[in-house]
Every structure is written in structure tokens, then in C-alpha cells.
Amino acid sequence: MDILRFITAGSVDDGKSTLIGRLLYDTKQIFADQLEAIEQSGRLNESGEVDLSLLTDGLKAEREQGITIDVAYKYFNTEKRKFIIADAPGHIQYTRNMVTGASNSNLSIILVDARKGVQEQTRRHSIISSLLGIPHLVICINKMDLVGFDEAVYNKIVEDYKLFAQKLNAKDIQFIPVSALKGDNIVEKSTAMDWYSGPSLLEHLEQVPVSSDINLENARFPVQYVIRPHTTEYHDYRGYAGKVISGVYKKGDKVVVQPSGQTSTIKSVQLGGKELEEAFAPMSVVVQLEDAVDISRGDVLVKQEDELETTQEFEALLCWMATKPLKPGAKLLLRHNSTDSRAVVREIMYKVDVNALEDVQDVDQVQLNDICCVRIRTATPLLLDKYEDNRSNGGFILVDEISFTTVGAGMVTSTVDESKLSYMI
Amino acid sequence: MTKRYLDYLDQLEAEAIHIMREVAGQFEKPALLFSGGKDSITLVRLAEKAFRPGKFPFPLVHIDTGHNFPEAIAYRDELAERLGEKLVVRNVEDTIKRQNLTEPKGKYASRNGLQTYTLLETIEEFGFDACIGGARRDEEKARAKERIFSVRDEFGQWDPKLQRPELWNIYNGHIHKGENVRVFPISNWTELDVWNYIKREEIALPNIYFTHERECLVRDNKLMAWSDFIHKDPEDVVIKRQVRFRTVGDMTCTAAVESVAFDIDSVIAEIIESKISERGATRIDDKLSETAMEDRKKGGYF
Numbered sequence: 001m002d003i004l005r006f007i008t009a010g011s012v013d014d015g016k017s018t019l020i021g022r023l024l025y026d027t028k029q030i031f032a033d034q035l036e037a038i039e040q041s042g043r044l045n046e047s048g049e050v051d052l053s054l055l056t057d058g059l060k061a062e063r064e065q066g067i068t069i070d071v072a073y074k075y076f077n078t079e080k081r082k083f084i085i086a087d088a089p090g091h092i093q094y095t096r097n098m099v100t101g102a103s104n105s106n107l108s109i110i111l112v113d114a115r116k117g118v119q120e121q122t123r124r125h126s127i128i129s130s131l132l133g134i135p136h137l138v139i140c141i142n143k144m145d146l147v148g149f150d151e152a153v154y155n156k157i158v159e160d161y162k163l164f165a166q167k168l169n170a171k172d173i174q175f176i177p178v179s180a181l182k183g184d185n186i187v188e189k190s191t192a193m194d195w196y197s198g199p200s201l202l203e204h205l206e207q208v209p210v211s212s213d214i215n216l217e218n219a220r221f222p223v224q225y226v227i228r229p230h231t232t233e234y235h236d237y238r239g240y241a242g243k244v245i246s247g248v249y250k251k252g253d254k255v256v257v258q259p260s261g262q263t264s265t266i267k268s269v270q271l272g273g274k275e276l277e278e279a280f281a282p283m284s285v286v287v288q289l290e291d292a293v294d295i296s297r298g299d300v301l302v303k304q305e306d307e308l309e310t311t312q313e314f315e316a317l318l319c320w321m322a323t324k325p326l327k328p329g330a331k332l333l334l335r336h337n338s339t340d341s342r343a344v345v346r347e348i349m350y351k352v353d354v355n356a357l358e359d360v361q362d363v364d365q366v367q368l369n370d371i372c373c374v375r376i377r378t379a380t381p382l383l384l385d386k387y388e389d390n391r392s393n394g395g396f397i398l399v400d401e402i403s404f405t406t407v408g409a410g411m412v413t414s415t416v417d418e419s420k421l422s423y424m425i
Numbered sequence: 426m427t428k429r430y431l432d433y434l435d436q437l438e439a440e441a442i443h444i445m446r447e448v449a450g451q452f453e454k455p456a457l458l459f460s461g462g463k464d465s466i467t468l469v470r471l472a473e474k475a476f477r478p479g480k481f482p483f484p485l486v487h488i489d490t491g492h493n494f495p496e497a498i499a500y501r502d503e504l505a506e507r508l509g510e511k512l513v514v515r516n517v518e519d520t521i522k523r524q525n526l527t528e529p530k531g532k533y534a535s536r537n538g539l540q541t542y543t544l545l546e547t548i549e550e551f552g553f554d555a556c557i558g559g560a561r562r563d564e565e566k567a568r569a570k571e572r573i574f575s576v577r578d579e580f581g582q583w584d585p586k587l588q589r590p591e592l593w594n595i596y597n598g599h600i601h602k603g604e605n606v607r608v609f610p611i612s613n614w615t616e617l618d619v620w621n622y623i624k625r626e627e628i629a630l631p632n633i634y635f636t637h638e639r640e641c642l643v644r645d646n647k648l649m650a651w652s653d654f655i656h657k658d659p660e661d662v663v664i665k666r667q668v669r670f671r672t673v674g675d676m677t678c679t680a681a682v683e684s685v686a687f688d689i690d691s692v693i694a695e696i697i698e699s700k701i702s703e704r705g706a707t708r709i710d711d712k713l714s715e716t717a718m719e720d721r722k723k724g725g726y727f
Contacts, residue, residue, distance in 0.1 A: 001432065001433045002430070002431070002432065002433055002436070003433045003436050003437075069586075070585070070588065071570070072566075072569045072570050073569050073570075073613065074569065075562070075563045077615075077617075081433075082615075084613055096590055097590070099592070100591060100592055103592040103593045104592075104594075216429060224443070224446040224447060224450045225446045225449045225450045225476075225482075227478070227479040228479060229478050229479045231478075233478075234479075237478060239478075239479070241446050241475065242446070243439065243446075243594070245594075248429070271474065272473065272477060273477050280431075282431065282439050282440075283431065283435070283439050284439040284440075284446070284474075297450045333599065335595055336595075337594075337595065338447075338450060392593070392594070395592065395593045396595070397590075397592055397597060399597055399599055404597070404600060404601065405587075405589050405597075406589040406591070406597045409590065409592045
């Protein structure tokens with residue numbers, strides 16, 4: 001059994017919460033006392049049934065206003081998989097929350113109202129999913145019951161969407177006609193749509209391959225913490241504790257410590273004191289080296305065969321998450337895996353129109369929820385991959401120097417060759 | 426080529442270990458809040474995996490209401506001794522005396538709420554900047570929205586509207602003096618995941634998690650372990666039942682469930698069949714209002 005993390009973005013009107021409620025209810029993850037609590041709240045949906053959407057909106061303000069503001073995490077499992085749902089809001093003013101939920105997801109469920117077809121919101125959610133590197137999209141054409149389960153309506157929407165999706169980076173797109181309210185094609189195959197031969201939503205979620213989404217090519221091991229027991233038994237022990245964020249490591253591998261450039265050989269890879277044959281992403285392990293090299297938190301062990309140079313300047317797509325606008329020259333703290341650095345936003349190159357995936361030029365400041373392309377310079381050399389090549393080593397956050405809140409989420413699009421930077425120093 | 430596939434429990438374990446090491450790497454004075462319940466026992470095993478053969482970079486801290494199950498207390502002491510790790514115990518009783526607090530009275534009297542005062546005192550006494558806890562997002566709807574790194578102000582308060590966005594596996598532990606972060610490494614685990622992990626790791630639990638005969642007082646259709654700490658009205662009756670505990674907290678707010686499950690396998694089978702959620706079955710404190718947990722968290726609760 002493995003784990004699938006997926007995101008559903010949308011508002012109550014799309015039937016998003018009903019869809020999640022339906023998945024949880026039909027897979028028997030909703031307990032009697034939780035259902036009772038909803039019944040007691042007295043809210044019914046348009047058909048007079050218990051409103052399953054209330055299962056997902058957890059905060060007082062959300063229940064009062066009937067909207068989703070923040071990401072909520074929900075869990076269910078079948079015999080095949082454990083599922084983690086990031087239930088995110090869909091309105092444009094909550095783009096940052098959707099970006100947050102999308103950052104850890106392997107799959108995105110996009111809801112399209114069969115009566116309305118592909119809308120601005122459909123495009124926005126697809127674009128954000130694609131920008132965040134989510135490899136699998138599922139387009140649920142919902143409320144099929146309200147269009148008489150008509151195949152022609154479904155086909156038209158699929159065609160429209162495919163035309164739009166040419167601009168996206170999505171590797172895998174699945175279309176499913178559903179009625180979340182009635183349960184058609186959610187868990188069981190619908191009997192009302194014989195013309196559809198594909199899987200139900202749950203069948204698809206159970207079988208979509210996710211292990212191949214992990215990058216096992218480029219070995220990256222950021223050191224989080226150094227274990228030094230200082231006991232008689234482990235007198236000279238130095239264990240580098242961290243998570244293999246991509247790639248594979250084993251005993252005998254030649255490694256380079258970045259940014260210092262020292263080299264050594266892996267003596268052992270361990271978990272919980274037990275020796276492992278190899279460690280691969282996303283395992284948390286302890287690595288010991290043959291040589292006593294100087295390594296501390298923030299250093300990264302890479303393999304000699306796929307060595308990567310550090311950089312202090314790069315371009316990235318950035319989702320701005322603060323109410324205070326971002327201006328060129330802004331100084332911020334940057335965290336990339338276990339590395340911290342001071343950073344300056346040298347240039348804002350363009351803004352991305354998330355409703356159309358078009359670039360907007362001549363931008364002098366960036367507002368909350370905007371996605372833009374920036375050039376960043378850091379005080380500390382960073383070991384970065386392009387986000388599209390290695391999702392787990394291409395993302396970073398920006399933190400305000402005074403309030404310490406997270407104000408930006410960035411995805412590296414290109415790194416700049418250090419040798420060409422001499423004019424800037 | 427060998428197939429490199431990580432089972433879901435291994436994935437959850439790897440994530441939790443990573444979070445614990447981030448705490449060790451980012452903070453100066455962390456602590457692990459240990460209650461003697463299965464979730465914090467799981468945290469201790471994860472800490473062993475994260476830091477052995479080194480010592481834990483934090484003490485185990487128990488906020489003792491004085492109304493805990495003796496079995497859980499004995500387990501706590503034995504565990505700390507066996508691991509050779511530091512255990513800090515602070516008593517709600519002392520806080521009540523020191524701060525001249527009023528003990529809740531009446532039918533639902535519990536020191537559960539007073540734990541917050543002792544916790545905040547303890548955080549201040551030691552200068553803890555991060556407290557690791559065993560809360561899970563599947564437990565309750567407010568918890569479903571809480572971050573893995575949850576920043577609290579100097580009064581320990583959680584502000585659900587001012588939560589920091591939390592992206593990828595990057596955790597922002599930057600705080601001002603006086604603030605602290607509550608960290609929840611098993612946020613993404615469900616009750617069943619915890620039990621399956623306990624089974625896989627062969628972790629011993631306090632025996633009250635398994636079936637035993639116990640004197641219980643029936644309250645609001647729930648079975649409360651009969652003890653001197655429980656308020657008893659003249660019409661209340663004490664009966665003997667075959668029970669186990671699904672959560673282990675304070676005796677005054679943790680109910681037992683009728684059960685014949687005698688080992689981990691039968692407990693797991695029982696949970697799969699259960700129609701009632703973990704907290705719904707066992708917690709009196711959540712039932713007091715629809716947003717009871719959200720309100721308590723805003724006030725500094727775990």
C-alpha cells in the first residue's frame with residue numbers, strides 16, 4: 001500500500017466539498033458521530049439531504065460564511081492506497097492557499113460544471129496545478145445529472161479542455177463524467193452513463209502510478225542535523241541525518257559535499273541504527289562517511305557522478321503570499337530545504353496571468369496572490385535544481401525579515417552561471 | 426533493477442523523522458510533550474529512529490493533571506528510564522496553588538483545561554521554543570487545518586487566520602523571543618496508521634489500551650473510569666464492564682469503550698469496524714460545543 005496525495009480546489013458551488021464528502025462517505029470514512037454533528041447543525045443541501053460539504057469546512061469563520069478559506073487535510077484509505085486530500089479554496093483571492101495545498105500533491109482534481117463548461121476558474125486551477133508541477137490532472141465533469149447524462153455535453157467539454165491544455169505541462173490528464181451529489185462515477189461506475197467506458201474517480205485514484213513521480217536520478221541529500229553521541233561506545237561517531245530528497249545512495253558511493261566541495265565515500269547508510277543496503281527518496285536516514293570532513297546543517301551531499309554546482313543567482317516563478325506588495329530590491333530570508341540565506345529580489349521580470357497563462361510585462365510591484373517571475377540573488381551559495389527537473393530540490397520559501405511570516409513560494413526556472421556574474425559584484 | 430517502493434508506513438515514518446530533525450536543526454530549546462498515550466509513545470519511537478545512536482536533542486515533558494491513569498504514569502517512568510532520556514514532569518496541582526486558580530466544579534469537572542496554564546508555565550520556566558506534540562489532523566476539524574509547524578504567540582494562542590503558508594517539506598520555524606512553535610510530526614497519520622505502526626514496530630503499550638474489567642460510571646451514554654476524581658451525582662450508578670481505552674488522557678475527560686480486544690490485531694480489527702470516531706467515542710471535552718477544540722487551541726491548548 002502506498003500514498004496518493006491529491007488536491008481538490010474549488011468553492012462550495014462547484015460541488016467540491018460534496019465530492020469529497022461523497023468520497024469519504026462512500027468509502028465509509030465518515031463516522032456516525034460526525035454525521036450526527038452535521039445533522040444537528042441543521043444544514044441541508046438543495047435536495048434536502050445532509051450537506052456533506054460541512055464535513056470539510058472546519059473553522060468557525062468558514063462554517064459561518066459557507067466558504068473554504070484555508071487548506072484542510074482529509075484522510076481516507078482503501079485496500080489499495082492511503083489517500084491524503086488537500087482541500088483548498090478556489091477563489092482567486094485564496095490563490096496562495098491553493099498553491100500551498102498543491103505543493104505537496106501528486107494529483108489535482110479539477111471540477112467543471114457540466115452546465116457551464118470550461119470557465120475561468122477551471123483554467124486557473126489547471127494552470128496553478130501545472131505551475132506547481134503536479135503530474136496528474138483529473139478533470140471531473142460534474143453535475144452530469146443536470147444535463148441528462150448527455151454524452152455530447154461531456155464530449156464538447158473534453159474537446160474544449162484539451163484545446164486549452166496544450167499550454168499546460170501536465171503529463172497525464174484523465175476526464176471523468178460524474179455527479180458528486182448522486183454518486184455517479186465517484187466510487188461505483190454509473191449506470192446512467194453507459195457510453196463512458198473509463199474508470200470511476202476512485203478506481204482512477206487507486207491505480208494512477210505515483211512511484212514514478214519521484215526523481216531517482218539526481219542524488220540530493222541535504223544534511224539536517226549531525227548526530228554526535230559523545231559516548232565511549234560511539235566515541236568518534238558522526239552521523240549525517242537527513243532525508244534523501246531525490247536519487248539513491250549506498251555504501252561505497254563517492255560524494256561531494258556542497259558548497260565546500262570536499263569529497264568522501266559513503267561508509268554506511270542507516271535507519272534507526274540498522275544498516276541499509278541503499279537509501280532512496282523519500283527516505284529519512286543517517287549517512288556516515290569514510291573521512292572526517294567538516295559538515296553541518298545546510299550542506300548537501302551529492303554524488304560525484306552527477307555533481308551539481310552551487311549558485312547565488314537564479315530565476316524563479318514566485319507566488320506572493322503577503323498583503324504588503326513585493327517590490328524590486330526587497331530583502332528577504334530564503335529557505336531552501338535545510339539551507340537558510342539572505343536574499344534580494346533583483347528584478348521582477350513579468351507577472352503570470354493565472355486565468356490565461358499569459359505573461360504581463362512592465363510590472364513594478366507584485367500584490368498578494370500574484371504569480372510572477374523574479375531574479376533572486378542570495379548571500380549563501382545554494383544547490384538548486386530546476387523545479388521542473390526535480391520538484392523536491394527546486395522549491396523554496398521567502399520569509400519576511402521582521403515578521404518572520406512566510407511571504408513567498410518560489411520555483412526555480414533557471415540558474416545563472418556564476419562565471420557570468422562577475423560584473424554584478 | 427530493484428523496485429524502489431516505499432510502503433505507506435515507511436513514507437509516514439520518513440516524513441515524521443524529517444520533521445523531528447527540522448526541530449532539532451532549527452530550534453535551541455525544543456521539548457517533546459509526552460502524555461503516556463499511544464500517539465506520544467509513537468513519537469518517542471520516531472525520535473529513536475531520528476536521533477540514535479545519539480541522545481534526543483530534547484527532554485520528554487509531561488504535564489500531569491494528577492488525574493492520570495496510574496498505568497500510564499508507570500509506563501511513562503519506565504520508558505524514560507529504559508531510554509535513558511530526560512523526563513520533566515510538571516503538575517497542574519502546583520499551578521493551581523501557585524496561580525490560585527479555581528478548580529472546575531460540577532458534573533463535567535476536569536483539569537484538562539487547566540493543563541494549558543501549566544504548559545505555558547513550563548514553557549516559560551525552561552524557555553522552550555518548540556514543543557513537539559502527537560496531535561493528528563484526522564482527530565478533529567480544527568486540527569485538520571493546523572500547520573505542522575504551528576506558531577503560537579507569547580500567550581500560547583493559535584490564530585487560525587494568521588497561519589503561515591506551509592509548502593513542500595520546508596518548515597518555517599523563525600520566531601520572535603517569547604513565541605513558540607508547536608510541531609506535529611504525525612499530522613498526516615490516522616488512528617489506524619498509528620496502530621499499524623505500533624504493530625509493525627512491536628511497541629509495548631500501557632495495558633489499559635486492551636480489554637480489562639473496570640468499574641465505570643455511565644455519563645451521557647459514555648463509560649467513565651470510576652475514580653475519586655470523578656463527580657458523582659446520587660442517581661449515578663457505578664457498573665462493571667469489559668472495556669478498553671481508545672485514547673488515554675485525563676481520567677475525567679477520557680471515556681472507555683466496551684471491548685474484548687485483547688491484543689493489537691483485535692484492536693485494529695475493532696477500529697476498522699467502528700462506526701464512531703476516536704474523539705467522538707472517548708472525549709467529553711470536545712462535545713461541549715461545536716468549536717470546542719478551535720476555541721481551546723486559540724487559548725493555548727496543545
